[in-house]
Amino acid sequence: MIEIKNISKTFGDTQILYDVSGEFKRGITNLIIGASGTGKSVLLKCIVGLVTPEEGEVLYDGRKFLQADKEEKAQMRREIGMLFQGGALFDSKNIEENVMFPLDMLTDMSKGEKLDRVNNVLGRVGLENVNKKMPSEVSGGMKKRVGIARAIVNDINYLFCDEPNSGLDPKTSLLIDELIQEITHELNVTTIVVTHDMNSVMGIGEHIMYLSKGYKVWEGNSDNILRSGEEDLEDFIFASKFMKKLKKSL
C-alpha cells in the first residue's frame, strides 16, 4: 500500500498541489484522474520521487520515502516499475536490451536466466519475435507494451503508469488498460495509473482519486463515479456531447 499525506507542491509562483492525501491499496488499480494541468502527473512524480514536494509525506508500506537517504531511496526504487507516457524506451538499445536493462543493472542473474525472464515478460505482454527490433521500428502501442514489460521484469511491488493510453487508438488503449489490470491482480502489486481517459476510468477504476486545480475533490470507484454528486467531477466526466446525452438517459 502507498499512503500520501498532505502533499503540496509549488513551481515558482504557481502552486500545483494543495494538501493532497490518500491511500492506494495493493492488488487493485488505483487511478488518479483529472483534467489536463490539474497536477496528476506532478502528484505521480512526487510519489516516485522525481519531484520533491515542499510539504507532505509518501509511505511505501509504512516506509517513509521522501525522508529516506539516497541509498534507501535507491533500494526502494528498485521495487518500483514505471510506464511513462511516451514509453521512455532507450533509443540506443533494442527491445530485448531495453527490457533486460533493469536485470543487467540491478541483479546478478546469468545471461541465460535474464534472457528467459525477458522472453517470459515479453510473452506476457503479448509481444513475440520483436526482441531485436529497435524502439523506432515498433508502433506506439507496442512501445507501451515494452514499457510495461520493462517495468515488471524485476520483482516489483509498485507499478506506476503515467497516461498509459495517450496517443493510442481506443482498441489498443483498452488492451493496455486490461493488461495493466491483469498484471496488477496477477503480481499483487500496488498500481497507480494517471489518466484522463474516461474509458480507462470506467474500465479499470477500482479506486479513483479525482483532482481539480490541485485539490483532491473526490474518491471512489467506477461504480459510483457517475453519481458522485460533485459538480466539478460531473463537468469533467460529462464533457463531451455523447456523455451529456448519456447523463440525460441515466
Added chain:
Amino acid sequence: MKSIGAYFIFLGSMFVRRETFSSYIKLIISECNIIGWNSLLIVAITSTFMGAVTTVQTAYNLVSPLIQNYVVAQVTREMVILELAPTITAIVIAGKVGSSIASGLGTMRITEQIDALEVMGINSISYLVLPKIIAAVLMYPLLVVIAGFLSLYGGYLAGTLTGIITESEYIYGIRISFNPYTVYFALIKAVVFAFLISSISAFQGFYTTGGALEVGVSSTTAVTKSCIAVLLADYLLAELLLN
C-alpha cells in the same frame, strides 16, 4: 554563478552511488568509439589542412635572406604542437562531440529516458555522463597526437609540393631544437580540454527542459560554452606551465 555552482554539484553527483564497474566498461568502449573513432576523419582533414596552411603562411611571412628555409618547418612544428593540434582540434571536437553529447542527453531528458533511469534507482548522472567523460579523456589525447602528426605531414606536403621548402630542410626544421616538454604540454592541454568539453556539454544536455527546440538550444549553448572554456583554459595553462 548559480550555474557554475550547479555544474560543480553535477560533477560531484557522478561519484556518489556509482553502479558496478562492469556496467561502465561496455559504455566506455562504446563512447570511445563515438568520441574517438567517429571523429577521426574530421580531425584528420582539419589537421592536415591546418599544417599545410601554417607552412604556407609562415613561409609567406618569413621572406628574408637572413632566415633559412628550415625555420619555416621549425615554426610550423612549434605552432602545431603547442597550439594548433590541441586547441583547434578541441574547437572542432566541441562542435562535433559536444553538440552530440548535449543533444543526446537533452533528447533523453525530454523523452523521460533519464526519469526512467532515476525511477529504477540508478544514478543517471553517473551512468550516462561518467563514461562519456572517461572516454573523452582517454581518446582526445590520442586524437591530438594524430592531429599533430598529420599537421606536420600536411605542412610537409604543402611545403615540398609547392617548392617552399625541400624535403631535407623540412625534416631538419622539425627536428632541430626539439623540446619534448611541448608534447607533454599538448597532452596536458588535451586532457583538460577533453574534460571541459565533455562535462560542460553533458551538463547542458542533462538539464534540458522543454521540447525539441530547447534540445537545439542546449546543443548550441554547449558548443559555445565549451569553446569559451577551452580558450580560457588554454590561456591559464600557458601561463601556468610555460611561464
